[in-house]
Amino acid sequence: MGWTYNTDADAPTIGHQITGVAIALTILSLITVCLRTYVRAFILKAIGFDDWVIILTWVAAAGFAVVTIVQTKWGLGLVDMEDFPSQNLHNFNILQYIGAPFYISSIFGFKLALLTSYLRFIPKGGYWYTTVGVIISCFMFHLSFLLVQLNLCQPVARQWDYSIPGTCLKGVPFYTSMASLTMVFDIIAMLLPFPVLLKSQIQTRKKVVLLGMFGFGLFITVIQIIRIQTVKRLENPIDSAPLILWSTVENNLGIIVTNVPTLAPLIKYFNERSRSGGTSSRTRGTGYPNEIGSRYALQTWRTGKSKGREKLDSMTDMDGGSVEGGVEGHASKGANNSTEFILDGCINKKTEVIISRE
Structure with a gap:
């Protein structure tokens, strides 16, 4: 038996690669979460709302990684659709459905933690209220994303059982539009503190370091562009492998980027x-x-x-x-x-x- 259930040993798959990336990045993001928690709770003794959010975000990212790894055993990562066993499709689709809430929660979580951390140093005023407005808008968008994702088909069970009569929204246009809006919120979340930092009276070297750390988060935008390209190529179940792989990179990298600035002490x-x-x-x-x-x-x-x-x-x-x-x-x-x-x-x-x- 090969990596995938009900397939031959020689059936080509990238399932083991997806598993390796998911495990490595989840462990790396866990390390940064632990270090952040240590700094905030034991060194600064000032653990706050954003610290609890990032912990829950890692739990969601870890849940998505577990679902992804299990899904590789049911066909995710197979190179040729002809090797995909028909008896695996039901479990494959159920795992696809279960993984969506974990992914959406994780990409919202790291943005929420980042945005709420800005409220620590942005003075109250117009810019502070703008940040709060961005937080509310980001929450509403991701909540809408989640609700639509969970109800793409009516009845809902048709998402994993095609034999049930019903209707479904077209997946590619929906995922493309959601990925595009997610990219917009990623950019806003990373660039929001720049005006405050540029006007601040701190040393130039320190200012460059801080701007560089936040700017590094724009790499997540590049990942979103790659994801949009993979969404456009969705034609059958195995085409989702690159999309899920880059989704794993995105949510863990978001956690890491959010944690790095807190480790300076x-x-x-x-x-x-x-x-x-x-x-x-x-x-x-x-x-x-x-x-x-x-x-x-x-x-x-x-x-x-x-x-x-x-x-x-x-x-x-x-x-x-x-x-x-x-x-x-x-x-x-x-x-x-x-x-x-x-x-x-x-x-x-x-x-x-x-x-x-x-």
């Missing part, structure tokens, strides 16, 4: 330890992870009655650390306590120098 911590051999005076005598979180988290000054500050992980102080006093009474040479915060629509930098002597 962790990256900077290990970078400093590697430079100092792990015995930096900046970390000696301080409590990790609390001290690291306080030193590397971007702070947002809240307006109104609240006078507290909210830690932000998306954008961190990439250049300076801090020393809270000396170490056992020694002077802290060159130390600076650097905190960036957003106030009145711009990002400022406050530097406090503490000098002590024996």
Whole structure:
């Protein structure tokens, strides 16, 4: 027996390749989710709504990967339609139907996590309300996508059992239009923070890094263009293999791109330890992870009655650390306590120098 059930061992298939990609990318995205959760929950101690969203998004992406892998055993990935066993079609179509909600939820989830994270550093005003409007529009679109996808045929069971009389919408026009609108929301979600970052008063090098990280997400748009081309070639069940393969790449890459900007505190911590051999005076005598979180988290000054500050992980102080006093009474040479915060629509930098002597 070959990779696919009810086929010969020599039936050509890319099912094992689809399985390998799904497993590898799902594990990679899981690693970034775990690192993000560690930074937000244990270093910054400021886990928020967007962090819970990205966890649920990974669960949806993992569900889609599992369905995809099982589907390869029922015919997904076969190269020649003549090798597709007719007895596999029922299970193949059921898995196709089950996988759709996982996919739609995952591509919506990473955009929701990204958009809600912007609300951390965008000051309240017209641009803040624009971001909220984009979030609502994105939700409504993906909800409509899901509802139509689940009801393409009437009765619904006709989607996996062609023997049931009924009618179905034409799949290719529907998938093409949905993929095009998804691409539009991908671009909006990735480019939305650019105006705020370009006007911010942070170092040029840091600004370029942040813009580059968000800009890297535009690669997802390229994937959508590829998916649209694969949709146009859908003629039989096995033609969906490239579409599902690129869908797996898309949702996992979206999760990874969303998580990367939140890992800056962790990256900077290990970078400093590697430079100092792990015995930096900046970390000696301080409590990790609390001290690291306080030193590397971007702070947002809240307006109104609240006078507290909210830690932000998306954008961190990439250049300076801090020393809270000396170490056992020694002077802290060159130390600076650097905190960036957003106030009145711009990002400022406050530097406090503490000098002590024996």
